[in-house]
Amino acid sequence: MLYWWIGEGFVGTPEKKAEQVAGERTNQREITEEQLPNELSEKLEPTAEDSANEVFNELLAKGFLEPFSEKRTLKVLVNKCKMHPFVRAAVVILARRAKFFDFDSEGKLTNSFSSSYRACLLADKNLYEKQDMNSIHTLLNVDQTNLEFQKHMNNLHMLFNVDQTILEFQKPERFSMMKNINIFCLGRWQSSPRHHIEVEDTNFLEGFKNMKHLKFLSLQGISRIMELPTSISKLVNLTILDLKACPNLEEIPKEIGLLKCLTHLDMSECYLLVNMPKEISTLVELQVLKGFVVGTLNLKGKNTCTLEQLANLPKLRKLSIYTGRKDFPDPSELKILSKFKVLRKLTIEWGGDSQGKLDNDSNREEVAEKPMEAEAKQPENEGEGQSTGEKSIPTEAPQPENASEGNSMPAEATQPGNEGEGKSIDSEGIVPENGTEGKSTTEVSKQENHEDANTKNQVNAEDSTATPATTNRCNCFTLATKKGLKNVKRTITRRSGKEAWAYAPPELPIQLEKLDLQCYPKPCAPEWLKAKKLQKVKKLYIRGGKLRDVGQFDCDERSKWKVEILRLKFLKELDMDWRETQELFPNLIYLEKVRCPKLTLFPCDEYGVWIKRT
Incomplete structure (x- = not known):
């Protein structure tokens, strides 16, 4: 409903309010000229969605809308509403008087749009028999139509699918007559996935080329749409594009980068999408992006948008990510996510290989690593290499055992060089333990194995004194933490002291709400x-998922949420x-x-x- 209000232009960005709040904050504390733009962009700029929420909350507060939920909830979490019969009767009278919709004598919506500029698609078995020349269904399916209403179709502002589940358009070319339409909502408006919509033919999508005033396009939940036409680039005023739960959608065209007014893009629950066009990163007005795919396939060389490119969007405040990788986000991706300065809401969904095929993925990784290890042990041709018994410096530093848990270092931190620039320092800025600096990889690994054995014995000794109830619950944290600290110290870098001390463990954006x-x-x-x-x-x-703790086992450094x-x-x-x-x-x-x-x-x-x- 909020998207509908935004598309109709009922609500907009309250710029005056932003200026007023900015003035109040400036008076409260001094802000330098360099900080002021960031303050305004990150904290003070209200959006059209904020204005719509204010109107919605006002309607709730005054009783025009009533929260509807089967269970107790807070008003801030309301996503369904109902209307009192008396209030609805009054709204119908006002809507009929304003020619907002066409109603029958009982106050119900009709397929006709003879007196308004908004048409509805309704499920009616008798539509073909009636052939009402004032009906939008008739205009899109019957050969002989009223020429007067074809002209009226040119002035249509809104097409809304109320409850039609099978979309059949025998005259799809007539969609190109909707040159002044603002709202084109063929998808479902219900939140439940049980409301399924199917389209017989996707030729009607070619009618987008003439909809230059379209602001809100919804194809949510419509099956048999495999790709969007390139004519979508003609929707130069499009603000909201809703493609949620399109089960057959496989590709987003690169022409989407021409939609410079786009603020909301929803591709969530489109599980056949494996590639995001890099042109998405050029949508500088984008505020909400749902369903961004971080895939498991190697798509190098393809037109793929990365998280690093996405970080350039200055107004992105809500992001939803879908990935099949169990190690997402890795340290480099966490570092990129921390660059999203205005991001307030983040959703990450792990699916596919990350959940159901964990064992298969790990087996594939082991198989892939074995040929690389064997190749590294073989001497190079022409006698230039060393024998397997000689010491050699690998091109990449060995990864710690729990690198996927966030302790791995960037590639540049593990390169050899700068040996004489003081002591080497690990990824957390910790000087290596005594006796490890200057040793070969073999000697260090032997010492680490000995330390690991001592650590495990110590943990087992501690666990033996604990009660059975606490033993099982603390093992996960204690062993992982102590082993993790050892692994942190294992990562010996060749970076200079100044660079290494400046390094901090990557994390999610601290401003997340x-x-x-x-x-x-x-x-x-x-x-x-x-x-x-x-x-x-x-x-x-x-x-x-498989998560066991949210910090309740973190006995040593417990902090409160x-x-x-x-x-x-x-x-x-x-x-x-x-x-x-x-x-x-x-x-x-x-x-x-x-x-x-x-x-x-x-x-x-x-x-x-x-x-x-x-």
Whole structure:
């Protein structure tokens, strides 16, 4: 509904309000000339969506709309509403008087648009029999039509699919007559995926070439659309493009880069997409991007948009990522994500290979590494190489065992050179342990194996004194942490001291306000999912996956989350009781848990909802 309001122009960007807030902040504290543009762009610039939310909340507050939900919820989380019959009757009278829609005598919408500039597609079995010349369905399917209404079709502002599930257009060329249309919503408006829409032929998409005033295009949930036509480049005023849940969509054309007014692009739940055209990175007005694919395939040489290119978008505040990689995000990608300065909401969904084929992926990686290792051991031709018994310097430093957990270093940090520029320093800025500097790789590995054995013995000794209840729950953190610290110290770099001390572990953008993780494929929480690194996150959603902890085992450096709204769903391994949750999330006002059997003693209702009493 908010997108509809934006497309119709009912709401816009409140620029005056931004200037007013900017003036108030400037008076409160001094801001340098260099900081002022960043302050305005990152914090002070309201959007059209913000204005639409304000109108929506006002309608809720005045009772024109009533929240509708089967379970208790907060007003800020409302996504469904209903209208009182008396209020609806009054709205129908006003809409009919303003010629907003065509209604029948009972106040229901009709297929006709004889008195308005907005047409609706309705499921009616008798449409072919009636052949109403005032109906949009008749104009798009019947040979002999009213020429007067064909002319009226040129002035049509909106086409909205109310409940038609099979879209048949025998005269698709007539879509090109809609030269002044602003809203073209053929996709589903319902949130449930059970509402399926199927199109017989995609030739109607060629009518986009004449829709130069179109602002909102929705094809959500429509099957049999495999690609968008290149004529989409003609939609120069398009603001919102909704392609969510198009199950057959395989490719986004590079012409999408010509939509310079685009602020919202939704490609989520389009699971056949494997490549994002790099032209997406040229959409400088883009504020919301959903369904950005970080693939597992090697697409070098193709027209592929990367995260690094995406970081150049100055207004991107909401990003949704889909990936099949279990190691996403790696340290280099975390470093790139930290460059998204205005990003406020981030969603990451792991699917495909990351969840269902973890063992297969690891086997493929091992098989791929064996030929490389064998080739590295063989001497080079013409006697220039060394024998397998001689020491050699590899072209790349050996990766630590848990490199996928975020302890790996960038490639340039592991190159040989600068040996005489002081002591070598690892990725965390830690000087190597005594006795390791200057040793060969073989000697260092022997010492590491000995240290690992001592560490494991120490951990086992500590665990033997613990109670059975705490042993299983702390093993994951204790062993992983102690082993992780050893691995950090293993990473010996050749960088100068000044460069190495300046290096900091990469993390997610610190200004994030909402984080949504879906199907995380590993049991232990990564280093970037720590409360101390996400102090501005107010909403935390974790759904599905193998995650066991959210910081409750972090006994040595426990920090508290600032989260106010927490949703935990389908987490079979997450082990925590209500007391631990309250200690870890002291600011919690809303909690929702669904099918998390190891979350115990939670005072939730039958729907798994807990709301703090005020």
